[in-house]
Each structure stands twice: as structure tokens, then as C-alpha cells.
Amino acid sequence: MSKANHGGFLLEGLRKFGSSAIFLVQLLVQSVPALARPRLIVYQIYNAGARSLIIIMLAGLFVGMVLGLQGFTLLQRFGSEEALGSAAAIGLLKELGPVVTALLFAGRAGTSLTSEIGLMRATDQLVAMEIMAVDPLRYVAAPRFMGGVVAMPLLAAIFSLVGIFGAQLIGVQILGVDRGSFWSQLQGSLQLRDVTEGIVKSLVFGVTCSLIAVNEGYHAAPTAAGVGLATTRTVVASSVLVLLTDLILTAAFLK
Amino acid sequence: MTSPESAQPTSSATADDVVVEVRDAHYAVDTRPIFEGLNLRVRRGRITAIMGPSGTGKTTLLRLITAQIQPSKGQVVVFGNDLAQQSSSEIYGLRRRMGMLFQNGALLTDMTVFENVAFPVREHTDLPESLIKLLVLTKLEAVGLRGAAELMPAELSGGMARRVALARAIVMDPEVLIYDEPFVGLDPISLGFILRLIKQMNATLGITSIVVSHDVQELSSIADDSYLLEAGRMAASGTPQELLNSQSPAVHQFMTGGAEGPVRFHYPASDYTTQLLAAEDR
Numbered sequence A: 001m002s003k004a005n006h007g008g009f010l011l012e013g014l015r016k017f018g019s020s021a022i023f024l025v026q027l028l029v030q031s032v033p034a035l036a037r038p039r040l041i042v043y044q045i046y047n048a049g050a051r052s053l054i055i056i057m058l059a060g061l062f063v064g065m066v067l068g069l070q071g072f073t074l075l076q077r078f079g080s081e082e083a084l085g086s087a088a089a090i091g092l093l094k095e096l097g098p099v100v101t102a103l104l105f106a107g108r109a110g111t112s113l114t115s116e117i118g119l120m121r122a123t124d125q126l127v128a129m130e131i132m133a134v135d136p137l138r139y140v141a142a143p144r145f146m147g148g149v150v151a152m153p154l155l156a157a158i159f160s161l162v163g164i165f166g167a168q169l170i171g172v173q174i175l176g177v178d179r180g181s182f183w184s185q186l187q188g189s190l191q192l193r194d195v196t197e198g199i200v201k202s203l204v205f206g207v208t209c210s211l212i213a214v215n216e217g218y219h220a221a222p223t224a225a226g227v228g229l230a231t232t233r234t235v236v237a238s239s240v241l242v243l244l245t246d247l248i249l250t251a252a253f254l255k
Numbered sequence B: 001m002t003s004p005e006s007a008q009p010t011s012s013a014t015a016d017d018v019v020v021e022v023r024d025a026h027y028a029v030d031t032r033p034i035f036e037g038l039n040l041r042v043r044r045g046r047i048t049a050i051m052g053p054s055g056t057g058k059t060t061l062l063r064l065i066t067a068q069i070q071p072s073k074g075q076v077v078v079f080g081n082d083l084a085q086q087s088s089s090e091i092y093g094l095r096r097r098m099g100m101l102f103q104n105g106a107l108l109t110d111m112t113v114f115e116n117v118a119f120p121v122r123e124h125t126d127l128p129e130s131l132i133k134l135l136v137l138t139k140l141e142a143v144g145l146r147g148a149a150e151l152m153p154a155e156l157s158g159g160m161a162r163r164v165a166l167a168r169a170i171v172m173d174p175e176v177l178i179y180d181e182p183f184v185g186l187d188p189i190s191l192g193f194i195l196r197l198i199k200q201m202n203a204t205l206g207i208t209s210i211v212v213s214h215d216v217q218e219l220s221s222i223a224d225d226s227y228l229l230e231a232g233r234m235a236a237s238g239t240p241q242e243l244l245n246s247q248s249p250a251v252h253q254f255m256t257g258g259a260e261g262p263v264r265f266h267y268p269a270s271d272y273t274t275q276l277l278a279a280e281d282r
Helices: A003-034 A038-048 A050-077 A081-122 A125-131 A136-174 A179-189 A192-218 A224-254 B058-065 B088-095 B113-124 B129-142 B158-170 B188-205 B216-222 B240-244 B249-256 B272-281
Strands: B018-029 B032-043 B047-051 B073-078 B098-101 B176-180 B208-213 B225-230 B233-238
Touching (some): A081 A224, A125 A136, A136 A179, A136 A192, A192 A224, B058 B073, B188 B208, B225 B249, B233 B240
Antiparallel strands (some): B018 B073
16 A cells, blocks of 8 residues: 555544544533434334344353353363353453453444434425424434444443353353352452443443444435445444444553 | 516515515536526516426526525525525524425425424424424315325325325415425326416415426426526526417427527537447447
8 A cells, every 4th residue: 555545544534533523512512402203212222232142142152151161171270160250250241241242243233223223314394394393313313323332331231140140050050160169269369340341341332332323324425325335334343343332442551 | 578687577676575585696516617697586476487498407406595505696586585694593583484395396205294294383383282283284185185184104105205295385374385396207197186286375375485396397387477598598488378479499499399599409529420439449
């Protein structure tokens, strides 16, 4: 890539970041009057949250079970299988819960938000609202954004809980770790800041993924190809940004 | 019939009489000019037809009038207010006095027909549910679709969707109603129905109507004033009959649908024979 192209890429990235930040401010401003229609927000929490439950729970169960298997094999080398409970819980609550949930959320709820809003744009529904003197930012974008922000931490919590259950299933029920020590070690080693870290991460990821999904849909080119491209960008941008912010947040919490 | 330079309705109109006025508007997409000094006057209580070949910017003109875009030069004045001087809340205020029928209906796909028509009422008023029901059913009855109230937009045909959109556009009793290509793709029955409805609403409710279309005959049968848009400006204006009798070759070609004339059917291209021979040489 030439130097000029590097500059262009950087500028384009900055421009995108700037326009997303402006859009976030607009969304936050419109979120206040959007609160007057709680029905719309509740529906979007259901849409982004409840409808993602099955995939989140399934993924949580599998990830927890794998954690149980891998953790058991590793801990057995040091003769401390009883610590499986605390290892699984800390790994899930601080890291895997928020990150994997955010990635799945981007794929399941994010894409559906982007394509829905993008198609509304392509079929003139957003313009029709503007002509009817209804701000689509307030009526369409803000409730969807808020629904995603509320749903994400709840989903991450459910993911972690089901994950711990999965680890317990493998560790205690199948591999024979003592049930009492599994739970007591978990209880003893877990600190409030571990849980806080998970909640903060899932909230930040919720804002990131919902903002990207709504922004891409709202500004999608009003064509079939445009909506397709916007949907792809939602998944790619969400995934990369979630992993990047995870690194930053993890480093921040180490202090 | 007026000359292209001063394309304005022939009869004199007072300021109060003019609901929408476009003065010397210029607008370009990237470097391609769409309008170069466009003038338009829509008078209260009349049906104004805006005709023109495809791609001359008829829909873009509607976007100017509804303040979705701003002209790079010139003015758009709606209800006496220069749109460029209005804040976004003032523009929303002006839009509440207008209704617009989109070419594809633009119904909200996650709501029933009833909810679609009720949408603007619910958003802008605090009317009790019983009154909203009464209002919506009256408007749906007017477009002959009271029986389809509980259907979803996906279950409607194109013509039905447009009729529902019309019911939605009139539910707030707008002063101005804008129709974007209302006749495209309609069967003769629906077309006749829409045509009569436009006329009827204008006559009985006094709604000022702006109809953008290239269906010359249909439009000429109901319009009071008509404009012909060509190459970024109004090529002619007057009553439909005046346009039909026009001696101008371009106006005559459009009004009668002639293939030969100053309006080119072919998009500009290099010489046909040269290009074919070049392809053969390869």
C-alpha cells in the first residue's frame, strides 16, 4: 500500500469514528423523549434479548462444558481439581461471558437490527416517517439502541450462569470433582470486582454493538447490495471493536 | 402558454394564494446538475401537475419541497416560510400540514393496515382510542379498504398498498397533498379510482394537490395547472390544454409521446457503427 493510501485509510477510519460519535450523541439525545414510549423499548429488549436467549444459553452451556474439561485436565496436573469451580466462574464472568455473548449478539441481534433498519431505509419507510413529522431517530433508532444496551448485560449474565452450570456438569457429575469443594472454592475465591468487571464489559460491548448495528442500518445505501454490505460491516466492526475494547478494559481492570 | 424563461402560471396569484413556491433553484448530485434555475408556483386549492420524462428530477423536486434536501442556490418557500431559514422543529411543524403519497406506499411493514393509518394520529394527538378507530375506519372506507384493516402490508397488492398509503396521507387532514407517481403500475380500475379520489379530495376538502407523474393523459384530465420539467428547468407551464396545443417541439413531443423530436430517447453515447466495428476488430 502506498503512503497516500495509508493516509486515506486512516482518514476514512477517523471520519467513520467521528460520524459514529456524532450519531451516538444524537441517539442519546433522542433516547430521552423515546423513554415516553416504553412499549417500543420493551419490545426491542424482547427482540434483541429474549429472541437471542436460546443461542446464548446453548453457547454458554457448551463453552462451560469445554471449560470444565480443559480446566479439569490442567488443574489435575497440580492436584487441585477442586479449584475448577472458581477457575470456570472467574473465566466466564470476567472474560468469556461478556466477549462471547457480544460476538454472538453481533451475529444474531446486530445483523437483524442492521438489515431491518436498512430495509426500512430502502423502502422509504424512514423518509415517510420524516414526512409525517415523526423523527425516525427517535421512533426507530433510539428504542433499538436502548433495547440492545439493556439486553446485552442480561444475556452475558445468563451466559455466565449457564456456563458455570455446564462446567459443573462435566467436572462434578462426570469427572468426579467433589461437589462441596467445587461450590465452596467458587464462592470463596470470587470477588465483587470480578463481577463488576464482567458487568462493565458487557455494558460497554452492549453500547458498542448496538451503536454499530443501528448506525450501519440507518446509513445503509438504500439498495439490496447496500443493506447486505451494511450487515456484513456490522459483524466485522462489532467483532473487532469488542475484542479491542476487551483488551483495553482488561488492562484497565488489572490496575 | 408561457415561454420557458418565465415559466409561471398565467393567471395572477396573490402571495396568500401561493402555497409552495420554488424560486430559481439549483441542485446537483456530485457534479451532475439536476436543476438549473427551476421555478414553480403551487396555488391553494388547485391540482398542480408536474410532468416530465423519466430522470428529469421529478422526485428530487418533491424532496426539495418537503425539505429533505436543500437547493445549492435559490429558495423553496412553503406556506410563506423559506425552508432554508427554518429550524428542524419548524420544518417538522410545516410537514404536519402536508401529506405525501409515495410511489411504493412506504407503509411501515411491522404494523397492520389499521395501525399504519393510525400511526400519524397516535404520534401527534392524544385522541381517545374510540375516536382514533372512527377516524381510521372513515379514511379506510374512503379508499375502499375498510375490510383490509387487519391485514399486514406484506399481504397487500401494490395498488392496495398505495390506497392504504393514501388513507394514511389524508388521516391528519393535510392542507397540501403530494403524490409521487400515483398511477405507475395500477390496473385500470385502481387507476380510475385514484384519479377520481384526487379530484374528489381537491373538490370537496379543498386540499391543494401536487401530482408528479409522466402519465400525461390521466394527469391532464384532472389538473388545473401543469408544468413540464425538462433539462433542469420548467420547459413550459399553463393549463393542460395549453400544453397539449403547444407549438414548442419539445413540449409537443412529450405531450403526444413522439419518438422523434428534440428530447432524446438514447442516453448520450459514442457513434454506434464505430463502437460495433471496434468490438468486431478485437
